[in-house]
Amino acid sequence: MKTNFHTHCQRCRHAxxxxxxxxxxxxxxxxxQLGFSDHAxxxxxxxxxxxxxxxxxxxxxxxxxxxxxxxxxxxxxxxAEFHPMYQFYYKELFEDYKIEYLxxxxxxxxxxxxxxxxxxxxxxxxxxxxxxNAICQGIESGFFAFVAHPDLMFLNPFPWDKNCQKAxxxxxxxxxxxxxxxxxxANGYRRKQFPFPxxxxxxxxxxxxxxxxxxxxxxxxxxxxxxxxxxxxxxxVELAYQTVRSLGLNVVDTIF
Ligand SMILES: [Zn+2]
Ligand SMILES: [Zn+2]
Numbered sequence: 164m165k166t167n168f169h170t171h172c173q174r175c176r177h178a179x180x181x182x183x184x185x186x187x188x189x190x191x192x193x194x195x196q197l198g199f200s201d202h203a204x205x206x207x208x209x210x211x212x213x214x215x216x217x218x219x220x221x222x223x224x225x226x227x228x229x230x231x232x233x234x235x236x237x238x239x240x241x242x243a244e245f246h247p248m249y250q251f252y253y254k255e256l257f258e259d260y261k262i263e264y265l266x267x268x269x270x271x272x273x274x275x276x277x278x279x280x281x282x283x284x285x286x287x288x289x290x291x292x293x294x295x296n297a298i299c300q301g302i303e304s305g306f307f308a309f310v311a312h313p314d315l316m317f318l319n320p321f322p323w324d325k326n327c328q329k330a331x332x333x334x335x336x337x338x339x340x341x342x343x344x345x346x347x348x349a350n351g352y353r354r355k356q357f358p359f360p361x362x363x364x365x366x367x368x369x370x371x372x373x374x375x376x377x378x379x380x381x382x383x384x385x386x387x388x389x390x391x392x393x394x395x396x397x398x399x400v401e402l403a404y405q406t407v408r409s410l411g412l413n414v415v416d417t418i419f
Contacts, residue, residue, distance in 0.1 A: 169386030245301030
């Protein structure tokens with residue numbers, strides 16, 4: 164099956180196109196399933212780069228209407244940060260808002276002292292351990308169908324070291340224990356290759372991480388993480404599929 168469960172739209176203020184623009188592209192590219200996962204708004208805390216909470220009902224209603232209008236199965240999801248104080252909210256999203264899945268897209272994480280930090284600005288690879296622990300807590304919460312870009316931390320300009328190894332092990336071990344899908348994110352391929360201290364590479368996916376996943380039987384899904392309609396299933400998604408297949412990962416095509 165041809166699918167994508169990591170789809171944004173203009174509501175997050177940094178993607179382009181309406182929900183319907185993405186559905187039209189999915190239909191044009193013969194996708195069998197499409198899942199929407201725009202960045203979830205949160206009550207009381209603004210992580211930025213997302214729709215206001217007041218717009219959430221309209222986002223969900225729009226997807227419901229598209230489900231009726233198009234033959235392609237469409238799923239109603241959100242990409243959300245994990246924070247333990249929001250357990251009530253994840254429940255509410257499923258029970259009251261009737262979403263069908265959550266992707267764990269950790270951009271912000273909580274340090275043991277309670278401080279909320281952005282992984283885009285890690286101070287050293289020591290921060291990766293806190294970040295990985297936050298992802299593990301998210302996995303353990305049981306709310307998330309898959310972990311979006313579990314190797315996002317490697318966009319920081321540090322060479323691979325024992326903290327990178329340890330943080331990767333923590334995430335992989337937790338995904339294995341809880342049978343949670345890991346996403347191989349094609350959006351990393353849309354960024355350029357950079358001269359990192361440990362060589363020229365994409366910010367993510369990081370091959371060291373995925374070589375470690377290879378030795379497990381963890382399910383891996385390719386996610387487009389499209390922020391423009393034409394990216395729903397573009398050449399970067401194709402490249403991601405080529406890579407996961409050549410690595411011999413346990414690739415799955417659906418999260419349901
Ligand atoms: Zn985004
Ligand atoms: Zn995303």
